Amino acid sequence: MINSLDDRKDDLLVAIERFQLVAKATRDVIWDWDLVNSTVWWNEGIQQNFGHSPQDLQKGPQSWYDHIHPDDQERVVQKIHQVIEQGEPHWSDFYRFRRANGEYAHVHDRGYTIIVDGKPVRMVGSMLDITEQLRLEKERAESEASLKFAMEAAQLGTWNFDPFTKKIITNQRCRELYGNPDEEVLDYEIVSRYIHPDDKERARDATIASLDPKIRAPYDIRYRTIGAKDRVLRWLHCSGQAYFTDGGMPYRFAGISRDITDEVINREKVEWADKQAAMTIEGSGAGSFLVNSKTDEIIYSPTMAKILTGHEDRHVTRHIFIEHVHPEDLPIREKAYEVAAETGELRYEARFVWDDASIHWVRVIGQYMFDSHGEATSLSGIVMDITDRVHSEQRIKTSEEHLRTLIQQAPVATALFVGRDFVIDIPNAAMLKLWGKGDSVIGKPLLEALPELREQPFVEILKRIYETGDAHSEQGARGDIVIDGELQTFYYDYTYKPLRNSEGQIYAILDMAVDVTEQVKSRHALEKSEEKYRQLVNDLERRVQQRTAELNQTNAELINSNNNLQQFAYAASHDMQEPLRKIQSFGSRLQSLYSKQLDENGVFMLNRIQDASKRMSLMIDDLLAYSRLATRDTDFQPVGLKEMVSHILADLEIAIQEQKTSVIVEDLPEIHGNRPQLTQLMQNLLSNAIKYRKPDAPSEIRLLSREATAEEVLSIAKPLEGFSYARIVVSDNGIGFDEIYLDRIFQMFQRLHGRSEFSGSGIGLALCKKVVQNHHGHITARSTVGEGSDFIVFLPLANKK
Template sequence: MFQIVNRTRSWILIEMIETLDNSNKDNLLVAIERFELVVKATHDVIWDWDLEKNTVWWNDGMKEVFGYTSQEVEPGPESWFNRIHPDDRTEVVHNMHAAIDRGDSNWGDYYRFQRADGSFAYVHDRGYTIRADGKAVRMVGCMRDLSEIVQSDEARQESEDNLQFALSAAQLGVWNMNPETGVVYFDERCRGLYGNPSEEILNYETLIQHIHFEDREKVVNAISSALNPETRTAYDIRYRTVGASDHVLRWLHCTGKAYFTPEGVPYRFSGVSRNVTDEISSKERVAWADQQAAMTVEGSGAGSFLVALDTNEIIYSPTMSRIITGRENGDMKRDFFVMHIHPEDFDKRTAAYEIASKTGELRYEARFVWHDDSVHWVKVIGQYLYDSTGKAISLSGIVMDITDRIESENMIKASEEHLRTLIEQAPVATCMFVGKDMVIELPNEAMLKIWGKGDSVIGKPLREALPPEMLDQQLLNILDHIFETGKPYSASGRQADLIVNGTLETFYFDFTYKPLRNSKGEIYAILDMAVDVTEQVKSRQALERSEERYRLLVDELEQRVQKRTEELHQANQELVNSNSNLQQFAYAASHDMQEPLRKIQSFSSRLQTVYSESFDENGVFMLNRIQDASKRMSSMIDDLLAYSRLTTHDSAFEAVDLNKIVSAVIADLEVSIEEQKSEIRVAQLPVVWGNPSQLTQLVQNLLSNAIKYKKQDIPSEIEIRADDLTETEKADLPRLSPGHRYIKFEVSDNGIGFDEKYLGRIFQMFQRLHGRGEFSGSGIGLALCKKVVQNHHGHITAQSEPDRGATFMVYLPIPN
């Protein structure tokens, strides 16, 4: 029976049947029965679209084929159109309406229709248009599910594509021969292997003519054996062809099989062919490549070797012999590697061979002992060659002398260790910021103390290791700029607020950021050195405050000493400004500052004498400080003046007898020598080439220091001597003129000495290792000595230990 989804439609059908006479009723019932049988036989989905009422009827196939129940199917055409795949819907609906509008009686299309489970079926849909009075009133059709057919076609096509891809990837050509007719079918690749013969239909006799004449007989015999029903030999042969059109010689590897009828008659002979020309000629190319490789290896300074593992025979180059043994050997066994390897590196070689047995690659670096007992570093690189069964048959490789590289690496390591030691022992806070991320490396204790951090910051980026209050954006920008430009940066007296023991304190630092470059000239790190100058800055600030108080005091006496106060202020200002330039300060001291200083001393003395009773205790203290400071300033100006004269005065050189210089200085220092009870021993001294006045200053400062820095309650012993300087000793010293001979002049004492880590500091201006309360002085004496020595193109240094005295060594030129 029909499934009537529209009640109106079923009543109309009944009414139509009732209006017919008996004969017509019988015919219609027969037609309906036949229609139902056809639907059940074809398993198609039948539909009936009433164009006037716009309703669609579906048969039971809607459920059997697509899984929809009658309740799920809408009565209108949306039950159809909405289930068409969105990519197909517009075109299908358009073509259907176009066929109706054109008056076509038939319509058909292929598209995807959605099942109840959401998947899509491939369908072939056909419809027939019923018209009344020239107007389309109904369309009846059937829909067939072609999914299995489509999927089968796709799978077959995919299989064919995979086969073609495999043949193409393997570069195989396919051929088939009919043994009865001799006709051969070639694909395009096979035709190319025979030089693309011009014949459209190929036959056995013609193709034989394109095989090299020396190989034709064995090919014919191999084919006959394969087609023989008694032997049925597998066809597997290599032979040469001469191209039909290009006349190119090619080597082919052909494999195939003959197929026989039950009676033993061959009916098909097919197989594949591959171009093996490159493989056949590989031995020649390998030999040529080996020769080129050997030339390349020898040209690079490396040596080559080849070991036959079955006989242990070794073939080696003269270069390899020289690298391993230090000389060329005419006959060596494989064990010469063991014979010459350093005993301490034998296990390293053994381990390398164990790894090579698993990976096939031999690689190690070891020391080898030459015939003259010298030790050289060698790098060995090898590769095992295997046969078809996977058995290693030979070992080939190269050896390279890497002694220079190892020594360079050791030097770099030593240099890095030296840098690490210098940073750790540096008297100032020091560390390195490595890379663009500025990773903290090698911070010494002084730097960690400044940061208030432990070793946990090592290896961390600067931005992560330190808190934000210690890193302002300006500082980070400066470091980034150094990495980009390579320009160092320094600053003096920079303020830093640090948390020490939980308390925020203010410090001041002089610091430098210097870029460090690798061997390629690339910046890889920044060296940070910071000096805590908090005490100096605070002292300067205190001095400035003291000056402010002094100016207030002078203001009270403005009517009496107004003119002198202005001069004092000017003198003080010039003194502060001149700290950054010692030579300019010395000239100013010589010509402009001596007179104002004497007036400061004079007027402060008068203030103390006449008005001392008018001042309170603080005022008297400040006047005393002014007098003490003016005395020290006067002494410092004298020393600076003497220092400046070393540059500005006449520096004419002549032969100078050091004996006379030393005698004169001892006479001048007679009072100090007696006060300190110093015993001075003077050896015979040579004649040097120099300026008498400057040399007198040099000896006087050295001897004065030896007398001054004595131990308490221990008699001072001082020795003055001189020795000739050999060329070997001279080569180890810097800044000596190569065209002069030199002597070593020494002044030794048994005084308090000093720690040699301050050796570079004691020769700098105003540097003191002891307070003024312990030893007087301006801190210029040794700087003056260094300047005198530099004027004479010499060198000065010292050796000392705390409480073990000191020896100052001066290298001076002598007349040629």
């Protein structure tokens, strides 16, 4: 008896130990409910799964009740107590259990009742978190429902072919695509009967290639079917895939079929329409294109190639649309493509630069085509040369602006009446004053702005001009106008002149009027006014004649001034140089013979005299050289700059060595010009580049040359007709200058540095400018202080275009 009791205790200890081991080993929540003492024990799974520490939970069943979702609590508690009270062996339920973070988890809870002497004393159970499982099941159900809906919405037929039995399982839509065959069970031979005879072999080859273990080609084919019952011809797009065993045997071949009959018919219609449109487009002088959006391949007409490049045989790629667009119009093109990405419609007008550098206005109109996924597949459109239209519009705009300016500045009352409603446009200040209505009349029909004209003849006259096109004028015509609320009578000299557009149609009438009220009221006043008018005309003619005489006199004075300048230059060369040479000669003799007898101050003053005389001599020489440049187009012949520069560098060799200057000369062209003047030009530019070096850095000078572009030639005031121009650059790394002084450096006697820093007369660059002007060229410079200068000269090339 004792042994039996001990054995039972041992068994109980072993069972308890096993229970505790299981509770620790599993990740499930294990709970033990002592029904007698009303306590509940939880394993560590309660913390791992739900974040609750077993030590923090209450000992009683309330720790469980309080964590059940309020909507589930009554049902779950009632059911478990019913199981306990009825002594049933087990209990299970699904409900929501609150985690430590406040969220609720879906759980599957199971409990087993321990009964002693017919009375339940304990219940042991496990709680499983099934939240993720429920979520996955819900997503799978939703995915299956979505797939089914998509298949039905897309009207896709599904099929599953068994390679062993040759049987085909399809949905109802797939049977419809074959005309609803009578056979309940379909096989490959039955389906093949309804494939168009011309497509059967191709369809069979595609199936064989997909089922071949060595090829395993994707099944993607389009073919026609003839309906089993309705005999309707349909185009199908079938795609699928074969599945193979590890041994390489096909065990399943499944896929979908889609009716593409409308797509094929529409594509054929589009192709036919495209051909008709292309013929129409080419007949209108426009060019057509079609761009494959995926490959950028472009199909285009010869007309389009000519419109974009100037040559019908030019090979066109999509990049031509970018390369030939005028650089200033590239933003227009980019903006148009941004809009096209949203709307599908491409439309812009821009300048295109032809291969011959001529500029043409082109209108580009295109439309994107999209596939079923909304991705662009192609861009088709046309291009039109609208250069004539743009130029015409620009001329019209210029003409309109000119007309508006003339009207605004006209000395008489002037306005436009636009359209058959005679809408008032551009009335000048004189006309507004004449009407006495202010600018509120602008943009209104004439009878709305001046209703008092309704019973007067002016509106009928305007209507007649629109019908006949004949101008009308009157002198002293009566007009009754309301001014300041009072109807007053005035008399006008006026003219109605019709204005026509480019198509010859009348679009407006120009009204020019003069208030002659006082002249009509008093003939004498009128005669005086006419006399005054004649006097004004005569006075104007007299003033014109006087101004002409003044201009002639000014021109003569200018010629005389130029002659005086040449005479002064001659005097400077001969008469002034002689006493200056004596000063220099006697100064030199004083220095050599009497310098020891002079004190330090005397030697200093003698040296200053010598320096001043040298500068004076240099200035006289430069003035003489400048005065000799008065003539243009004299003895112009081909002049080789390369040979000339070589001689100049030889003359400047000592200065180059003293300044430690490196001179690099590239290939220089032949210039149409005067050799002595060009020599002065290049010698002055090179001398300046050598002189204005940085004292603490090696000096380098480069002579560069290339042919000037058409835009660069436009910067020349009066270029020689029939000549191309060279762009010659003398570049140095010297001290540079601030470009705000760019205009100043080419003026006479202008210096940016003191004589103590750099010697010179301030005439050198003025002489350079004069030489360039004599050669119908242009000179300018670019510079940065401390980094050097580029002097740029444009001169006519020896060879004509």
